[in-house]
Amino acid sequence: xxxxxxxxxxxxxxxxxxxxxxxxxxxxxxxxxxxxxxxxxxxxxxxxxxxxxxxxxxxxxxxxxxxxxxxxxxxxxxxxxxxxxxxxxxxxxxxxxxxxxxxxxxxxxxxxxxxxxxxxxxxxxxxxxxxxxxxxxxxxxxxxxxxxxxxxxxxxxxxxxxxxxxxxxxxxxxxxxxxxxxxxxxxxxxxxxxxxxxxxxxxxxxxxxxxxxxxxxxxxxxxxxxxxxxxxxxxxxx
Ligand SMILES: *[C@@H]1O[C@H](CO)[C@@H](O)[C@H](O)[C@H]1NC(C)=O
Ligand SMILES: *[C@@H]1O[C@H](CO)[C@@H](O)[C@H](O)[C@H]1NC(C)=O
Numbered sequence: 001x002x003x004x005x006x007x008x009x010x011x012x013x014x015x016x017x018x019x020x021x022x023x024x025x026x027x028x029x030x031x032x033x034x035x036x037x038x039x040x041x042x043x044x045x046x047x048x049x050x051x052x053x054x055x056x057x058x059x060x061x062x063x064x065x066x067x068x069x070x071x072x073x074x075x076x077x078x079x080x081x082x083x084x085x086x087x088x089x090x091x092x093x094x095x096x097x098x099x100x101x102x103x104x105x106x107x108x109x110x111x112x113x114x115x116x117x118x119x120x121x122x123x124x125x126x127x128x129x130x131x132x133x134x135x136x137x138x139x140x141x142x143x144x145x146x147x148x149x150x151x152x153x154x155x156x157x158x159x160x161x162x163x164x165x166x167x168x169x170x171x172x173x174x175x176x177x178x179x180x181x182x183x184x185x186x187x188x189x190x191x192x193x194x195x196x197x198x199x200x201x202x203x204x205x206x207x208x209x210x211x212x213x214x215x216x217x218x219x220x221x222x223x224x225x226x227x228x229x230x231x232x233x234x235x236x237x238x
Contacts, residue, residue, distance in 0.1 A: 022230050023058070025050040028237045031102060041098035044109070051226075052091035058229045060222050064091030068214045071119070075206045078125030082117075082138060087215055089115035096146070102236070105163075108150045115142050117211060121178060127203060132192055136180030140207070144172040147216060153227070160227040160235065167216045169208070174200040 022028055025047040029039035054062035065088045073080035093113035100107040121138035125131070151165035176196050181189035196203055227235070 020229055020231070020234075022234050023047070023051070023055055028235060030237045032238070036102070037097075037099045040100055041095055044098055044111075045095045048093060048095070048111075049091045051222075052093075054222075055226075058225060060225045061218075063219060063222055064088055066090060066215065066218050068119075068211070068218070071210050071214055073206050073210055075125070078123070078127060078132070078206060080121065080123040080125070080207070082119035082121050082211070085117060085119035085211070085214075087115050087117045089113055090215070090219070105154050106150070106152055108148065110146070110148045112144050112146045115145050115215075116140070117142070123178075127196065128199065130192060130195055132181070132196075134178055134181035134183070134189075136178060138179075139177040141175045142171050142173070143175075145212070146170045147212075147219075149216060149220065151220070155232045158231050158233070160232050162220065162224050162227065165220055167213070169212050169216070171204070171208075174204045176200070176203070 027043050027047070029036055029043060033039050049064075051060070052063040054060055065086045068085040068087060069083070071082040071085050073082075090113050093111045096110040096112060098107070098109050117138075117140040119138050120136070122135045124133045147167065147169045149165055149167045152163045153160045154163055155161070176193060178189070178193060178196075181192055
């Protein structure tokens with residue numbers, strides 16, 4: 001490839017997503033739209049997947065995949081740590097609803113995604129009465145992870161600032177795979193994984209709070225970055 005072409009490609013990318021302007025795949029709704037919530041919901045539904053890929057020009061990191069690093073499960077009966085945790089699938093989300101109240105500075109986003117968490121795990125302890133121990137690769141598939149984020153925001157110097165948020169989540173099912181359980185004792189491992197999958201709710205009670213709160217925190221963080229670099233009037237036209 002010629003150097004000129006490389007330069008042209010690089011330049012057009014830079015011009016496409018200048019810091020401070022709304023990325024082209026997002027559209028500003030009008031604050032006076034009587035169905036503002038529906039308008040924003042549509043923008044999120046259409047552009048959210050692309051947003052999830054990250055916008056390097058605005059310093060917005062990828063949410064699909066999203067890197068969580070270390071996730072520590074806090075349970076006295078079970079020592080479990082995930083390292084190099086990566087979650088995929090958030091970008092394929094479906095918006096269930098979006099509501100915004102610009103007077104009060106409150107909004108709620110409700111969405112569902114099928115996600116997969118992969119990590120290196122280190123585990124030692126008990127699930128119910130069953131001992132479980134191992135060190136290897138973990139994979140957790142979560143079907144229909146439903147996340148609701150309610151956030152408060154206010155406009156400071158022309159930019160939206162998220163002042164706080166509350167979240168809740170739910171899921172239809174979680175399924176686990178662990179390599180090298182019990183130092184590779186296949187029979188014991190198979191029985192234990194089967195038991196874990198049958199009792200996924202119980203196990204997710206411990207894993208979900210640190211893992212899913214971490215995912216939600218990342219989502220909020222990246223949206224905060226968007227609000228920080230694109231002015232309120234560019235996000236929501238007059
Ligand atoms: C707003 O949404 C409602 C319900 O979906 C619809 O009946 C109405 O026509 C919409 N109004 C406008 C101005 O688009
Ligand atoms: C998740 O996957 C299930 C089946 O595997 C499918 O029925 C469902 O629609 C998917 N959910 C989303 C949000 O894509």
